Amino acid sequence: METIKLDIVSGDYQNGIKEAAHILKKGGIVAIPTETVYGLAASAYSDDAISRVFKAKGRPQDNPLIVHICDMKMLEKVATDIPDEAYALAEKFWPGPLTMVLKKSDSVAQSVSAGLKTVAVRMPEEKAARDIIEKSGLPLAAPSANVSGSPSPTTAEHVISDLDGKIDAVVIGNGCKIGVESTVLSIFDGKASILRPGAVTAEEIEQLLGKVDVDKAVLEEPKSSEKVSSPGMKYKHYAPKTETFLVEGSIQAFVNFVNKKDNALAICFEEESHLISSEKIVYGEMSDKKTLAHNLFSALREADNFKKESIYIHAPDKAGVGLAVYNRLIRAAAFRVIKL
Numbered sequence: 001m002e003t004i005k006l007d008i009v010s011g012d013y014q015n016g017i018k019e020a021a022h023i024l025k026k027g028g029i030v031a032i033p034t035e036t037v038y039g040l041a042a043s044a045y046s047d048d049a050i051s052r053v054f055k056a057k058g059r060p061q062d063n064p065l066i067v068h069i070c071d072m073k074m075l076e077k078v079a080t081d082i083p084d085e086a087y088a089l090a091e092k093f094w095p096g097p098l099t100m101v102l103k104k105s106d107s108v109a110q111s112v113s114a115g116l117k118t119v120a121v122r123m124p125e126e127k128a129a130r131d132i133i134e135k136s137g138l139p140l141a142a143p144s145a146n147v148s149g150s151p152s153p154t155t156a157e158h159v160i161s162d163l164d165g166k167i168d169a170v171v172i173g174n175g176c177k178i179g180v181e182s183t184v185l186s187i188f189d190g191k192a193s194i195l196r197p198g199a200v201t202a203e204e205i206e207q208l209l210g211k212v213d214v215d216k217a218v219l220e221e222p223k224s225s226e227k228v229s230s231p232g233m234k235y236k237h238y239a240p241k242t243e244t245f246l247v248e249g250s251i252q253a254f255v256n257f258v259n260k261k262d263n264a265l266a267i268c269f270e271e272e273s274h275l276i277s278s279e280k281i282v283y284g285e286m287s288d289k290k291t292l293a294h295n296l297f298s299a300l301r302e303a304d305n306f307k308k309e310s311i312y313i314h315a316p317d318k319a320g321v322g323l324a325v326y327n328r329l330i331r332a333a334a335f336r337v338i339k340l
Contacts, residue, residue, distance in 0.1 A: 004169040021135035031145035033173030039142030059148040070133035097182040151300035179294035197324040246333040249340030267313040289321035
């Protein structure tokens with residue numbers, strides 16, 4: 001299969017959007033840019049199209065997908081019994097990096113929700129994504145456009161590296177400004193729970209809804225037999241091929257630790273980089289969680305190029321967007337955490 005490259009930056013924007021929509025309407029699968037990461041999109045109404053997404057990614061069938069919409073009318077086509085809290089959240093955070101888990105309508109393919117009675121839905125901020133959805137007339141189920149388990153793609157080049165020849169097309173956009181997947185929030189019976197942290201933080205949601213729980217699976221490994229309502233909860237994700245460890249501790253403790261390691265790579269903060277004698281990748285300043293999030297997946301992808309025996313990543317604290325970064329890192333490290 002030849003993967004068509006649709007350049008909407010240096011090429012014709014409208015023709016690129018039109019062609020992507022046309023492929024999707026025919027049951028094809030297309031990698032599209034969003035503000036979080038690139039998504040591998042297919043019609044949320046078609047089990048056949050969704051099966052192609054799972055096959056291209058090598059994704060487990062029990063891992064649900066997020067449905068992307070372009071307006072509130074489309075929300076009411078894919079979800080039912082929508083609570084008032086969801087409309088309030090949509091008013092504040094949509095379009096944007098917030099996904100809500102709601103009751104699924106019968107129109108959504110069963111494979112999207114891995115057999116659950118719920119559906120995860122969001123309205124992306126990225127204009128190109130919304131334009132493709134609108135032009136196709138379809139809600140689009142779209143997990144990250146990468147080989148399952150590897151670091152999520154934040155550029156078209158990442159997508160092409162993983163999926164060239166396996167998908168119908170990739171839309172070449174400007175890259176993803178946030179860099180980690182959306183916050184996933186479950187809302188049932190007046191109770192809100194974060195299933196996956198992202199750029200919309202627990203603190204921001206609490207300003208609107210009051211108390212918000214954080215699911216234990218955000219920081220712990222669920223049992224293999226446990227059904228999950230959100231992507232990114234159950235499996236090892238975002239991982240380099242090199243054995244990876246997450247390290248908690250102060251700057252000095254981390255520096256002392258990694259400087260004693262042979263044939264290792266450090267993924268570190270700007271403030272400590274000059275103290276580290278081993279090869280390293282700097283992914284941002286310790287206090288700048290948004291930059292850490294933006295650079296995270298590119299750093300994880302770059303890490304394998306060093307061909308080291310092991311990778312040690314300095315963990316940020318879990319406040320604000322730091323929780324999203326930590327959540328991705330603990331999965332990249334397969335829950336191997338070293339506390340100094």
